[in-house]
Amino acid sequence: MNTHARHDVHGDVARRHVTATAPGKVNVSLRVGPLRPDGYHDVASVYLAVSLTETVTAVARDDGRITVGPCPRHVSLVDAHDVPWDESNLAHRAAVLLRERMGLDPETHGVDLQVAKQVPVAGGMGGGSADAAAALVACSALWDTGLTRSGLAELAAELGADVPFSVVGGAAVGLGTGTDLTPVAARNPVHLVVVPADGGLSTPVVFEALDRLRAEGTLDSPGGVEVNQDVVRALALADPLALALAMDNDLQTPAVSLFPELSDVLDLGLDEGALRGMVSGSGPTLLFVARDEQEAERLATAVKERTGIEAIPVHGPVHGAGLL
Numbered sequence: 001m002n003t004h005a006r007h008d009v010h011g012d013v014a015r016r017h018v019t020a021t022a023p024g025k026v027n028v029s030l031r032v033g034p035l036r037p038d039g040y041h042d043v044a045s046v047y048l049a050v051s052l053t054e055t056v057t058a059v060a061r062d063d064g065r066i067t068v069g070p071c072p073r074h075v076s077l078v079d080a081h082d083v084p085w086d087e088s089n090l091a092h093r094a095a096v097l098l099r100e101r102m103g104l105d106p107e108t109h110g111v112d113l114q115v116a117k118q119v120p121v122a123g124g125m126g127g128g129s130a131d132a133a134a135a136l137v138a139c140s141a142l143w144d145t146g147l148t149r150s151g152l153a154e155l156a157a158e159l160g161a162d163v164p165f166s167v168v169g170g171a172a173v174g175l176g177t178g179t180d181l182t183p184v185a186a187r188n189p190v191h192l193v194v195v196p197a198d199g200g201l202s203t204p205v206v207f208e209a210l211d212r213l214r215a216e217g218t219l220d221s222p223g224g225v226e227v228n229q230d231v232v233r234a235l236a237l238a239d240p241l242a243l244a245l246a247m248d249n250d251l252q253t254p255a256v257s258l259f260p261e262l263s264d265v266l267d268l269g270l271d272e273g274a275l276r277g278m279v280s281g282s283g284p285t286l287l288f289v290a291r292d293e294q295e296a297e298r299l300a301t302a303v304k305e306r307t308g309i310e311a312i313p314v315h316g317p318v319h320g321a322g323l324l
């Protein structure tokens with residue numbers, strides 16, 4: 001029996017359960033290369049794990065079934081109606097993959113996954129990826145796999161480009177499809193405001209829009225991608241102004257072309273004193289850089305007052321997926 005699992009009483013049956021959390025992310029730099037034959041793009045990304053986290057409780061079942069649903073105890077801050085609560089859910093896929101790769105008996109190793117979400121759905125902040133990362137960590141403890149964090153990160157890469165980073169957390173450069181991670185220093189927290197949009201954007205559709213804009217010559221087509229070292233340096237120096245000036249995102253133009261309302265909110269954030277505004281990942285969530293925590297609080301309140309949107313002050317880096 002592993003040391004992390006606790007017991008709970010459901011009816012007459014004591015069921016072991018484990019809870020894990022995993023962070024959402026923003027990309028403070030996202031440089032995207034040309035389309036590859038496998039449908040992916042090489043990226044040079046600088047990831048920052050932020051203080052919006054997903055929580056997954058894995059409750060043991062001995063009938064081999066795997067289920068996923070909203071957590072009945074933890075409050076979700078986002079509308080769980082937008083989430084597919086079936087086998088396509090990334091947390092469900094994570095549990096299936098882990099069980100298979102560890103050679104565990106599918107007749108006896110089942111789990112109910114209870115997910116509490118804080119990260120906007122389909123917002124470009126890797127919320128589904130964080131659910132997968134938390135599910136991997138929770139199920140690994142529940143089933144006593146003995147996998148290390150790097151073993152989990154390797155499995156994570158099979159689930160999606162952003163999943164390994166949510167396992168690892170902190171701040172990191174991501175190469176390849178984003179899964180080849182190198183941690184970078186980020187000593188002091190960076191304070192940001194994230195502004196979710198009313199609706200989501202499909203990640204592949206945003207990448208396709210980028211390819212289209214490049215093919216028609218509206219955007220330059222790079223031969224390859226290089227890491228934005230100015231952003232890496234700004235994180236190491238914990239200098240919000242340098243970070244704001246250096247940040248970039250190749251998916252911003254395609255995301256705004258698909259979701260034109262974003263330009264108004266970007267302008268409004270700058271008008272309210274943000275050091276810089278940018279689309280987070282594939283969008284449509286926006287991120288604004290603030291000078292410090294107080295300024296982030298003030299900015300979030302101002303954006304909320306002017307737009308009615310629930311702007312959220314966050315900070316990063318925070319640690320990766322772990323047991324509660």
Ligand SMILES: C[C@](O)(CO)[C@H](O)COP(=O)(O)OP(=O)(O)OC[C@H]1O[C@@H](n2ccc(N)nc2=O)[C@H](O)[C@@H]1O
Nearest residue numbers: 039040041043160161162163177178203204207281282
């Ligand atoms: C936009 C980012 O969030 C930035 O971190 C990621 O690149 C996307 O990560 P993700 O949502 O975990 O992506 P996946 O689920 O692996 O891929 C979804 C789809 O996005 C596109 N995709 C994703 C990552 C990548 N490096 N190149 C791509 O072209 C592909 O069409 C892929 O089929």
Ligand SMILES: Nc1ncnc2c1ncn2[C@@H]1O[C@H](COP(=O)(O)OP(=O)(O)OP(=O)(O)O)[C@@H](O)[C@H]1O
Nearest residue numbers: 089090121122123124125126127128129131162203
């Ligand atoms: N656990 C999950 N939570 C949310 N969405 C999920 C989950 N599992 C699968 N999905 C599907 O994945 C899509 C993208 O969800 P997610 O919230 O991860 O987007 P995202 O933050 O834009 O991702 P990324 O930044 O990694 O591209 C959703 O529209 C949904 O259909």
